[in-house]
Amino acid sequence: MQNRVLVLDKNRQQLMPCHPARARELLREGKAAVFRRFPFTVILKHREGGETQDTRLKLSPGSKVTGMVLVAVFARRGHTVLWAGELSHRGSAIRKALEQRGGHRRFRRAKLRYRAPRFLNRTKPEGWLAPSLQHRVDTTDSWVARLRRLAPVSALSTMLHRFDMQAIENPEISGVEYQQGELQGYEVREYLLEKWGRTCVYCDAENVPLTIDHIHPKSTGGSDRVSNLTIACYPCNQRKSDQDVRAFLAHDPKRLARVEASRKAPLKDAAAVNSTRWALYRKLEETGLGVEVANGGRTKWNRSRQGYPKAHWTDAACAGESGAEVRLHPEHRPLAIGAMGHGERQRARLNRYGFPVGHKAGAKSFLGFQTGDLVRACVPRGKYAGTHAGRIAIRFRPSFSFKAKGADKPFDVHPKHLTVLQRSDGYAYH
Numbered sequence: 001m002q003n004r005v006l007v008l009d010k011n012r013q014q015l016m017p018c019h020p021a022r023a024r025e026l027l028r029e030g031k032a033a034v035f036r037r038f039p040f041t042v043i044l045k046h047r048e049g050g051e052t053q054d055t056r057l058k059l060s061p062g063s064k065v066t067g068m069v070l071v072a073v074f075a076r077r078g079h080t081v082l083w084a085g086e087l088s089h090r091g092s093a094i095r096k097a098l099e100q101r102g103g104h105r106r107f108r109r110a111k112l113r114y115r116a117p118r119f120l121n122r123t124k125p126e127g128w129l130a131p132s133l134q135h136r137v138d139t140t141d142s143w144v145a146r147l148r149r150l151a152p153v154s155a156l157s158t159m160l161h162r163f164d165m166q167a168i169e170n171p172e173i174s175g176v177e178y179q180q181g182e183l184q185g186y187e188v189r190e191y192l193l194e195k196w197g198r199t200c201v202y203c204d205a206e207n208v209p210l211t212i213d214h215i216h217p218k219s220t221g222g223s224d225r226v227s228n229l230t231i232a233c234y235p236c237n238q239r240k241s242d243q244d245v246r247a248f249l250a251h252d253p254k255r256l257a258r259v260e261a262s263r264k265a266p267l268k269d270a271a272a273v274n275s276t277r278w279a280l281y282r283k284l285e286e287t288g289l290g291v292e293v294a295n296g297g298r299t300k301w302n303r304s305r306q307g308y309p310k311a312h313w314t315d316a317a318c319a320g321e322s323g324a325e326v327r328l329h330p331e332h333r334p335l336a337i338g339a340m341g342h343g344e345r346q347r348a349r350l351n352r353y354g355f356p357v358g359h360k361a362g363a364k365s366f367l368g369f370q371t372g373d374l375v376r377a378c379v380p381r382g383k384y385a386g387t388h389a390g391r392i393a394i395r396f397r398p399s400f401s402f403k404a405k406g407a408d409k410p411f412d413v414h415p416k417h418l419t420v421l422q423r424s425d426g427y428a429y430h
Helices: 020-028 091-111 131-150 165-169 186-195 234-240 253-262 268-285 296-306 312-317
Strands: 005-008 014-018 032-036 041-044 055-060 065-074 078-088 153-161 210-214 229-233 290-295 335-339 348-350 356-359 374-379 386-393 400-404 411-413 418-422 427-429
Touching: 005 020, 005 032, 014 020, 014 065, 020 032, 020 041, 055 131, 055 312, 065 131, 065 312, 078 131, 078 312, 091 131, 131 153, 131 268, 131 335, 153 268, 153 312, 186 210, 186 229, 186 268, 186 296, 210 234, 229 234, 268 290, 290 296, 296 312, 374 400
Parallel strands: 005 041, 055 153, 078 335, 153 290
Antiparallel strands: 005 014, 032 041, 055 065, 065 078, 210 229, 335 427, 348 356, 374 386, 374 418, 386 400, 400 411
């Protein structure tokens, strides 16, 4: 099942998304034109204005991937998912580049004359986030603004509390409504699933029902603290019974060492989400729209009760009170969005020791093209004769590197055979 097609009227005002078949009919009859390829949007040539339903943009912020969905409220069908996407962040690539740059800088300082340190007179502003974390906030905020320009968004939802640390430390906590009844324990389960990779720690089984197991059993003095809990499939949990983990895994010392090393390992991804949640929430509040907040336990409860598979976009659809009853197709194919950046600002080419040996060209475009543009290549002859669609990497000569969709390797194309379909916007789409 495909996403609905986003629609604009002739004045670029947002209308309700339509079925892909209806969009093809409008394009075939000349009543509409393609406005954007990703996300696919058409603009009507003659229509002005139209009736719209309440549409909510829902987010499931993650450390590596953020799920996004557009949910419309219809009189008969209720809350229905019209469009879904999954945005992959590049925080790890940013952190790696900064570490490499810092290593080069330290090496150069060690080889040159002594210079007094400067870091003592540098202060960070209030609310400062590391670049790898700020990137997650900025890319999510830019996509919220983009979807608001293309769809009639009237409200927002986000998962503010990814993990409720108080509920994790004390699962029996009372006095808060969502911790009572059917929601009891969902925070702990979701935390353990994230921490242990959603696989059985004793047999690596995946996509099976997983249960909570005490690493050191309570019958021998083990506690209910999260550091003593793990997840296991039902057969392994039954075989282990009340044995200590050292006795149960005596035949597999490598797995035992991995379990002991991981039981108190920090959950870096959860820490990244918790660090950025308030910054993202403040960005959403600045839009002036109503912002619904949810936590991971309520989201998982909504998704499990409705029988939907685990995915970033399904988590977004099931977030909050508005996700208690939501219609979506389990085979829906979300738009995969990968943050690629807009090139690099570093102009010097460095050798292995971090010293400059040359400089890169200052221009970012050539002959009206720039790296990352989505183009159509009409090659008249040769090995690659035919029409192809893909992305280009420019060179400052009339021979660009072109990577066709589905091709194993790029080939050279003269720019006179290229037509721009969509300008580079810092993202790759699938």
